[in-house]
Amino acid sequence: MYSAGTGIGVGLLGLGLVGSAVARALGRRVDSPSGSCLQLIGGLVRDRDKLRDVPIDRKAIHSDPSAILNDPQVSIVVELMGGEDPAFAYLKQAIRAGKHVVTANKELLSTRGRELLNMAAEHGVHLEYEASVGGGVPIIGPLSNDLQANEVISLRGIINGTSNYILTRMEADGASFADALNEAQDLGYAEADPSSDVDGLDALYKMVILARIAFRTELPLSSIHCEGIRGVNAKDFRYANSLGYTIKLLAVARHEKDGLLARVHPALVPLSVPMATVSGVLNAVEVEGDLVGSLWFQGRGAGADPTASAVIGYIIRIARACLAGNVHTYDAISDNGLPIVTMDKHVCQYYMCIEALDQPGVLAKIAGILGELEISIHSVMQMDEDGEQGTADLVIMTHPACEDKMRAAVARIRDLDVVVSLANPLRAESYGSIG
Amino acid sequence: MYSAGTGIGVGLLGLGLVGSAVARALGRRVDSPSGSCLQLIGGLVRDRDKLRDVPIDRKAIHSDPSAILNDPQVSIVVELMGGEDPAFAYLKQAIRAGKHVVTANKELLSTRGRELLNMAAEHGVHLEYEASVGGGVPIIGPLSNDLQANEVISLRGIINGTSNYILTRMEADGASFADALNEAQDLGYAEADPSSDVDGLDALYKMVILARIAFRTELPLSSIHCEGIRGVNAKDFRYANSLGYTIKLLAVARHEKDGLLARVHPALVPLSVPMATVSGVLNAVEVEGDLVGSLWFQGRGAGADPTASAVIGYIIRIARACLAGNVHTYDAISDNGLPIVTMDKHVCQYYMCIEALDQPGVLAKIAGILGELEISIHSVMQMDEDGEQGTADLVIMTHPACEDKMRAAVARIRDLDVVVSLANPLRAESYGSIG
Numbered sequence: 001m002y003s004a005g006t007g008i009g010v011g012l013l014g015l016g017l018v019g020s021a022v023a024r025a026l027g028r029r030v031d032s033p034s035g036s037c038l039q040l041i042g043g044l045v046r047d048r049d050k051l052r053d054v055p056i057d058r059k060a061i062h063s064d065p066s067a068i069l070n071d072p073q074v075s076i077v078v079e080l081m082g083g084e085d086p087a088f089a090y091l092k093q094a095i096r097a098g099k100h101v102v103t104a105n106k107e108l109l110s111t112r113g114r115e116l117l118n119m120a121a122e123h124g125v126h127l128e129y130e131a132s133v134g135g136g137v138p139i140i141g142p143l144s145n146d147l148q149a150n151e152v153i154s155l156r157g158i159i160n161g162t163s164n165y166i167l168t169r170m171e172a173d174g175a176s177f178a179d180a181l182n183e184a185q186d187l188g189y190a191e192a193d194p195s196s197d198v199d200g201l202d203a204l205y206k207m208v209i210l211a212r213i214a215f216r217t218e219l220p221l222s223s224i225h226c227e228g229i230r231g232v233n234a235k236d237f238r239y240a241n242s243l244g245y246t247i248k249l250l251a252v253a254r255h256e257k258d259g260l261l262a263r264v265h266p267a268l269v270p271l272s273v274p275m276a277t278v279s280g281v282l283n284a285v286e287v288e289g290d291l292v293g294s295l296w297f298q299g300r301g302a303g304a305d306p307t308a309s310a311v312i313g314y315i316i317r318i319a320r321a322c323l324a325g326n327v328h329t330y331d332a333i334s335d336n337g338l339p340i341v342t343m344d345k346h347v348c349q350y351y352m353c354i355e356a357l358d359q360p361g362v363l364a365k366i367a368g369i370l371g372e373l374e375i376s377i378h379s380v381m382q383m384d385e386d387g388e389q390g391t392a393d394l395v396i397m398t399h400p401a402c403e404d405k406m407r408a409a410v411a412r413i414r415d416l417d418v419v420v421s422l423a424n425p426l427r428a429e430s431y432g433s434i435g
Numbered sequence: 436m437y438s439a440g441t442g443i444g445v446g447l448l449g450l451g452l453v454g455s456a457v458a459r460a461l462g463r464r465v466d467s468p469s470g471s472c473l474q475l476i477g478g479l480v481r482d483r484d485k486l487r488d489v490p491i492d493r494k495a496i497h498s499d500p501s502a503i504l505n506d507p508q509v510s511i512v513v514e515l516m517g518g519e520d521p522a523f524a525y526l527k528q529a530i531r532a533g534k535h536v537v538t539a540n541k542e543l544l545s546t547r548g549r550e551l552l553n554m555a556a557e558h559g560v561h562l563e564y565e566a567s568v569g570g571g572v573p574i575i576g577p578l579s580n581d582l583q584a585n586e587v588i589s590l591r592g593i594i595n596g597t598s599n600y601i602l603t604r605m606e607a608d609g610a611s612f613a614d615a616l617n618e619a620q621d622l623g624y625a626e627a628d629p630s631s632d633v634d635g636l637d638a639l640y641k642m643v644i645l646a647r648i649a650f651r652t653e654l655p656l657s658s659i660h661c662e663g664i665r666g667v668n669a670k671d672f673r674y675a676n677s678l679g680y681t682i683k684l685l686a687v688a689r690h691e692k693d694g695l696l697a698r699v700h701p702a703l704v705p706l707s708v709p710m711a712t713v714s715g716v717l718n719a720v721e722v723e724g725d726l727v728g729s730l731w732f733q734g735r736g737a738g739a740d741p742t743a744s745a746v747i748g749y750i751i752r753i754a755r756a757c758l759a760g761n762v763h764t765y766d767a768i769s770d771n772g773l774p775i776v777t778m779d780k781h782v783c784q785y786y787m788c789i790e791a792l793d794q795p796g797v798l799a800k801i802a803g804i805l806g807e808l809e810i811s812i813h814s815v816m817q818m819d820e821d822g823e824q825g826t827a828d829l830v831i832m833t834h835p836a837c838e839d840k841m842r843a844a845v846a847r848i849r850d851l852d853v854v855v856s857l858a859n860p861l862r863a864e865s866y867g868s869i870g
Contacts, residue, residue: 021726025584025726130581135727136724136726136727136728136730137727137730138573138576138577138580138581138582138730141573141576141577141580141581142573142576142577145573145576145748145752146565146573146576146744146745146748146749147573147744147748148747148748148751148752149460149743149744149746149747149748149750149751150744274709274712274733277709284731289571289744290740291456291460291571291740291741291743291744291747292570292571292572292734292735292740292741292744292745293571293734293735293738293740293741294734294735295571295572295573295732295733295734296719296731296732296733296734297730297731297732298709298730298731298733299727299728299729299730299731300727300728300729303728305725305726305727305728306726306727306728308584308726309581309582309584309585309724309726309727310581310727311584312583312584312726313580313581313582313583313584314581315584316583316584317580317583321761324761324762324763325762326756326759326761326762327759327760327761328759
C-alpha cells in the first residue's frame with residue numbers, strides 16, 4: 001500500500017481507536033489528489049500482540065518508542081496516546097530531533113503547551129494540535145489564522161461531549177446523573193473513570209488551549225473556576241425549563257474590563273439561544289471578535305473519525321510545507337498576556353434550588369439573608385411539595401449578583417435550621433442582545 | 436503611522452466601505468503582537484478628490500492603477516473593487532509581477548478563479564480569497580486546510596445575507612417582497628440594482644468557489660440551477676409555517692450517486708433544523724465530510740468589518756510567509772473533477788400554491804394530472820378563500836417527486852381553465868436524520 005522509500009514519513013504514537021482511524025484513513029488518502037506524498041512508517045503500542053485493524057505491517061508496530069522517535073525516515077510524529085506522561089518526553093525528543101509533531105493531546109497542550117510550542121519554534125518544526133479541541137471542528141486553525149486580525153472579546157462553548165451527552169439525557173428522560181453516566185459509559189462516550197469529563201477538567205484543558213491563542217495569554221489551570229456537573233439534579237432541568245432555560249456545561253473566557261476571566265461550570269442557558277440546542281455529544285464554540293462579530297462553529301467534538309479528520313488535515317499540511325521546502329515559524333509566546341481576573345467579582349443571575357421545611361416564615365428567613373447581602377430576588381417558585389416529609393423546593397432566581405456575596409449567602413442559607421439542603425447555585429449565562 | 440521603507444508593502448485596489456475598513460484596521464494592527472510587519476503603501480480609487488476616513492496620505496491615493504501595480508514596494512495587492520472587469524486585468528498584472536493577492540471578489544473568483552489560481556501557482560504567489568464567501572466566517576480556509584482529509588459529501592448554506600434579510604422580514608412582518616427589498620435598500624443591505632442578490636447570482640458565485648475546493652470540481656455557472664426569491668410571496672410563509680417549514684434561499688452542492696449536483700433556489704426548510712433559525716443578514720454553511728460528519732459555520736456574512744477581518748487575516752499570513760522566506764504552492768487545479776449532474780432527475784418534496792376557482796372538481800383535475808405523472812400528494816390545504824373573486828389557494832405538498840415530472844405537471848396545471856395562477860413550486864429540503 002505504501003511505496004517504500006518515498007514520501008514524507010509518518011510515525012504514530014498510539015494505535016487505539018483514534019490512532020487506528022488515522023492509520024486507516026491515511027491508507028485511503030495516501031494516493032488522493034491532495035497531492036501529498038505520505039508514507040506511514042510505523043506505530044508505537046503498549047502491547048504488540050493485540051490484533052489491530054490497521055494497514056501497517058506487523059513488523060512496523062513497535063513497543064519501543066525509539067523505533068519511531070529515532071527513525072530518520074519519520075518526519076512527522078503523530079501522538080495519540082493522551083496524558084502528560086510519557087507523551088511529553090516523547091514529543092520533546094521528537095522536536096529536538098527536528099521532527100514535526102501532530103497531536104490530539106489536550107492535557108499535555110494545556111499544561112506544557114507553552115514549553116512545547118517554544119521548543120518547536122526554536123527547532124523550526126510544526127507542532128499542530130487542532131484535534132485537541134473540538135474533535136473535527138476547526139477552531140484552533142480559524143483562531144490562529146483566519147481571525148488573527150481581531151481582538152477577541154469572548155470565547156464561549158460546549159467543549160466536552162461526554163458531559164453534554166449526560167445533561168441531554170437527564171433533560172430528555174428525567175434520568176439521574178448516575179443513570180445518565182452509566183448509559184454514557186455503556187455507549188463508550190464516558191470512560192470507566194469519568195472524572196476528567198464530568199468534573200470539568202477536560203473542558204478546562206481545552207479552554208486553556210483556546211485562550212492561549214485567542215487572548216495571547218497563558219491561563220494557569222488553577223486560575224480558572226472549574227465546576228463539573230455532578231451537582232446537577234434531574235429536577236433542576238424541570239425547574240430551569242419552567243424559567244425558560246436549559247442547563248449546559250459551559251466553558252467561557254472573556255476579556256472583561258480588568259482582564260481575562262475564564263470559567264467552566266454548569267450554567268442556565270436561555271432556551272431561545274443556539275447554545276441551548278447543542279445536544280448529545282455535539283460541541284459548539286462561539287467566538288466574538290471586534291471586527292468579525294459573533295461566529296459559531298459546531299460539529300462532532302469527539303470520536304475516532306472526526307479526530308482523524310483534524311489530525312490528517314495537518315499531516316497533509318505539514319507534508320506540503322516540507323515538499324515545498326518551507327519552514328514553519330511560530331511567534332514566541334508572549335509573557336505579556338492579559339491580567340487574569342478571578343470569579344470573586346463576577347456578576348450574573350443565580351438559580352438556587354433550596355429544599356426546605358414547608359412551613360410559614362421560611363422564605364422570609366432566606367429573603368432576609370439575601371437582602372442583607374444586597375442580592376435581589378427576581379422570582380421564587382415553590383415546587384415539589386412533599387407532604388409526607390413536610391418539605392418543598394424553593395426555586396429562587398436572583399437579579400444579577402456578585403459571586404462573593406452569593407457565596408456568603410449560600411453558606412448562611414445552608415446554616416438555617418429550616419433548610420434541608422441547598423445544592424451549589426447555578427449561574428445563568430448572560431446573552432445580552434445576542435439571544 | 437507607517438514607518439516608511441520597512442515591512443511588507445500592501446496596496447489596496449478600492450477604498451470603498453470594505454477598503455476603508457481594511458485600511459483603518461491595518462492601521463490599528465500594524466504594530467500588534469501578531470508579529471507581522473506591514474506597511475500600507477497606497478490605494479487605488481476612481482475619484483481622488485472624494486474625502487475618505489482612511490489612514491493613508493493623500494499623496495498615496497491614486498487613480499492610476501500602475502501606481503500600485505508597478506510599485507516595487509507593494510508585495511501584497513488587496514483587491515476590493517468587485518466585478519470581473521477591470522479587476523481581472525489588474526490581478527493578472529499583479530500576479531505576473533510576482534505580487535501576492537488578497538481579494539474579496541466572488542464574481543471574479545467564480546468565473547476566472549481557475550485561471551487566476553493556476554497563474555498564481557505558476558508564479559509562486561499567494562492568491563487568497565477567504566473574504567469572497569461568508570464575509571468574516573472562515574469557510575474557505577477550513578475547507579482548504581482543516582478538512583482536506585475528508586471526502587466532502589455535501590455543502591449546504593445560506594450564503595447571501597441580502598436575500599436572507601428580505602425573507603426574514605417577509606416572514607416576520609408579512610411584508611411583500613417589494614416592501615422588504617425597499618427596506619433592505621434603505622438599510623444599505625441591498626444595492627440599487629438588487630438582481631445579483633435576489634436572483635441568486637451572488638449565492639451561485641459563492642457556491643462555485645466553495646465547490647471548487649470541496650469537490651475539486653469546476654462548475655460552469657450555467658450548469659447550476661439558479662432561482663432567486665422574487666417569486667416567493669408573503670402568504671407562502673404562512674402556508675409553509677402551518678406545514679412546519681420556513682423558506683430560505685439555499686445554495687447546495689452534493690456528491691450524488693452519479694456526480695455533483697449544485698443548486699441555488701428558495702426552499703422549504705423544516706422549522707426544527709438549525710438552518711431555519713439563521714435569520715437576517717447571517718450566513719451559515721453546513722459541511723458534511725466522510726470523516727468529520729456534519730460541521731456548522733455561522734456568522735456575519737457581509738459588512739465592511741467582517742470582510743476586513745478575513746482580508747487582514749490573510750494579509751498577515753502572507754506577510755509572515757514572506758518574512759520566513761516561504762513560497763506558496765498550490766495544487767494545479769485538476770481537470771478530472773466529478774461529473775456534473777443536472778436537476779432533471781432531482782427528487783424532493785414540492786410545495787405548490789395554486790390559486791384556483793373555488794368550485795367542485797378543481798382538486799380532482801389537479802390531482803388527476805399529478806397522478807398521471809406519478810406524483811403522489813402528501814397533503815392538501817384550502818386556504819384564503821376569496822368569496823368575492825370566487826377563488827381560493829390550494830396548497831399542495833407532494834411526496835418525493837422527480838423534477839422533470841414536476842415541471843411537466845406545473846405546465847399542465849397552469850393550462851387548466853380553473854387555475855388562476857401557480858407560482859413556481861418550492862422544493863422542500865430533505866434533512867434525513869440530521870433534522
